Amino acid sequence: MHFLNRSFIRFAGPVVTCLAMAFCAMPMKFTKAATQSDALWLTNYQQALAQATKEKKDVLIEFAGSDWCVPCMQMEKDVFSQREFIEFAKNNLVLLKLDFPRRKKLPPEEKEQNQKLGEQFTIEGFPTYVLVNPTGKELKRQIGYVEGGPKKFIEWVKS
Numbered sequence: 001m002h003f004l005n006r007s008f009i010r011f012a013g014p015v016v017t018c019l020a021m022a023f024c025a026m027p028m029k030f031t032k033a034a035t036q037s038d039a040l041w042l043t044n045y046q047q048a049l050a051q052a053t054k055e056k057k058d059v060l061i062e063f064a065g066s067d068w069c070v071p072c073m074q075m076e077k078d079v080f081s082q083r084e085f086i087e088f089a090k091n092n093l094v095l096l097k098l099d100f101p102r103r104k105k106l107p108p109e110e111k112e113q114n115q116k117l118g119e120q121f122t123i124e125g126f127p128t129y130v131l132v133n134p135t136g137k138e139l140k141r142q143i144g145y146v147e148g149g150p151k152k153f154i155e156w157v158k159s
Contacts, residue, residue, distance in 0.1 A: 040086065040095050041096065041097040044096075044113070045061075045096060045136075048094050048095075049134055051094045057092060057093055058092075058093060058134070059093065060093045060094070060129060060130075061098060063100070063123045063129075064097065064098070064099055064100065064126055065126045066097075066101050067103045068101070068102045069126045074145055075127055082150045085154065088157075093157070098113075098114045099114065100118070100126065128141060128144075129142040
């Protein structure tokens, strides 16, 4: 038995060392992978309104807590990252994400903007979705997770 332990150590030692070196050499990123929908979302309110005016579209504002709000994360997974929603949004909306994270740090100007808009739109829960026209006038709102995937959410936007 003593012989097996030494043999194992002689064999396993270099293998473990190689694996450890390979693991440490790999570039690591443990944050959420960027999705195709991430590129569509703006974070600046004035920029979103300007783009909406130029493109003659409404603005969908998402008030969310990206790193703590479970329904917000579920909407991202079930609706916003889905091809059906992405295609609809590209053709019909300007998307604005106003984030209220607990762990992630936002640039100070973005954090201040989001707080002011949260007050302006009287946000009382997350997620809240507000559809506004290019001048910023509220057209409708939805509070909470929307059941039914992209199809139901798109129906809400169109109704």
